Each structure stands twice: as structure tokens, then as C-alpha cells.
Amino acid sequence: MSSTVTFEIPREVLHATRMSEDELRRELALHLFDEGKLSFGKARELAGMSVWDFQQLLGHRGIAVHYDVDAYEQDRQTLKRLGRI
Template sequence: MMLVIEDSFITASGYTEQELKLEIAVMLFEKEKLSLRKAAALAGMHWLYFMKELDKREIALHYDESLL
């Protein structure tokens, strides 16, 4: 299944498509709905770069074997 977000919503958010994907991925990771690797994939990033982004935002990593 694929989620499609109309361009008007992306424009209204003030984010680029890539920035919005990152924001959604960070939010889902922070709420413990996605693992680190799945959130990174949603953001279109390598998981190490996603970890750096989380660190920059001072978001704690949840260590659990299922996250990696």
C-alpha cells in the first residue's frame, strides 16, 4: 500500500517533500511506532544519518533488538 499526500498539503506544511517525510519518520520513531531502520527508510536516509538527526534533535534512542 502507498500513502499519497497531495501537493497542496505539502505546500501548506511549509516543508519540502523530503523534509515532510523526515518529520513524519521522526515523529513515528519518537512515538515508538517505527523501528530505527524503518523510520530511516521512510525518511529516505541511511540509519546512521537518521541516528545523527535524532541526536541533533535530542531525541533518545530506544534500544531494543527489534529496532535494529
């Protein structure tokens, strides 16, 4: 079951940032991802961007994609199972 949470940002605050609503949503997604509060997928969803576009934005901003040793090992096992390595 999916639901939506709505919160209000005063127009003056939005105006002070000189950003559109979409830009502000993107900034929030980037910040929450960088802080480890959102996964890549959820942050990308909040930003309203494709996987490729969000990855490019992260790279442009110098934000590293969270990829630890466990994820690396899982990827290696998957590649072995597929006969790629």
C-alpha cells in the same frame, strides 16, 4: 514479498508545511520512531537516510534512541562472546 502503499497529500497541505516531500517523509519517520511505532531501522528506511545520518538527526532533534536493559544485556553477551570484555 515487498509492497508499497501510496497515499495522497493535497498540494495545499504540502505547500502549507513549507516542506518538500522528502522533508515531510523525514518528519513522519521521526515522529513514528519517537512514538515507538517504528523501529530505528524502519524509520531510517522511511526517512531515506543512512544509519549515521538518521542517528545524527535524532540527536539534533533531542530524540533518544530506544535502548533498554534487555538490549544492553544482549550487547554485553555478544561482546563477551567476541572477547571484547
